[in-house]
Amino acid sequence: MIKGLIFDYGATIDSNGTHWAEVIWNQYQTAGVPISKANFRDAYVYAERALAVNPYIKPEDNFLRLMQVKIRIEFDYLLGEGILSKNDTTDSVIDTIATGCYEDARKSVEAAKATLDVLSARYPMVLVSNFYGNIQAVLDDFKLTSYFPVVIESAVVGVRKPDPAIFRLGVEALALQPEEVVVIGDSYRKDIQPAQSLGCDTIWIKGAGWDDSEAAVHHDKIITDIAQLQELL
Structure with missing residues (x-):
């Protein structure tokens, strides 16, 4: 019997299953940044690794500020590699991309709230996320705090997905047994497995991923829109 829910955040609630690399790449294209997708992906990975080991993000930074910092790191990498010029990497271009990403996230979050309203009335919910130490500021900015009284953030607890230990913390926060908990996430490797x-039982919200490695993976509970959770739960 289901008694509680654990949600992933990034790419689950804030982009409805679409990997954030795809969201950012779309904004690069909209802004007319003259690079290939392969070069962008290299910059994306570089920035993710830099953010993981350096305190660039402050606890009070909202998602817009996070994206501004992230895009600046990506642009600095692309500039250093000679892929982009200084004219391509101005603050104005960074703000355009970051603002576009912020608006994409805001729209996804607003759309998700109808489902979160329904589910939070039925079950206690915990958020478990690989994030940069500012997830609370992001939740506050997007008015999501009330849905998740407990937040387990990798940068705070010192454990990252796909380590099951971070989900164990979520189960313990719910004071339930694993078989009484459903985990909802966008990554088969980092959430579902x-x-x-x-x-735990699991529901995979499957959208455009980082690559095709999970495209053929079978799972008995796959959805393509967070609103479908209301039917399953």
Whole structure:
């Protein structure tokens, strides 16, 4: 019997299953940044690794500020590699891309709230996220705090997905047994597999991923829109 829910945040609630690399790439294209997708992906990985080991993001930074910092790191990498020029990497271009990403996230979050309203009335919910130390500021800005009284953030607890230990913390926060908990996430490797290894039930919100490695993966509960959770839960 289902008694509680664990949600992933990034790419689950704020982009409805679409990997954030795809969201950012779309904004690069809209802004007319003259690079290939392969070069963009290299910059994306570089920025993710830099953010993981350097305190560039402050706890009070909202999602817009996070995106401004992230895009600046990507642009600095592309500039250093000689892929972009200084004219391509102005603050104005960074703000255009970051603002576009912020608006994409805001729209996805607003659309998700109808489902979160329904589910939070039925079940206690916990958020488990790989994030940069500012997830609370992001939730506050998007008016999501009330849905998740407990937030387990990798940068705070010192454990990152796909380590099942971070989901175990979520289960413990719910004060339930794993088999009483459903985990909802967008990544089969980082959300579904580790949660299943604990004995949790899982629902995979499957959208455009980082690559095709999970395209053929079978799972008995796949959705393509967060609103479909109301039917399953």
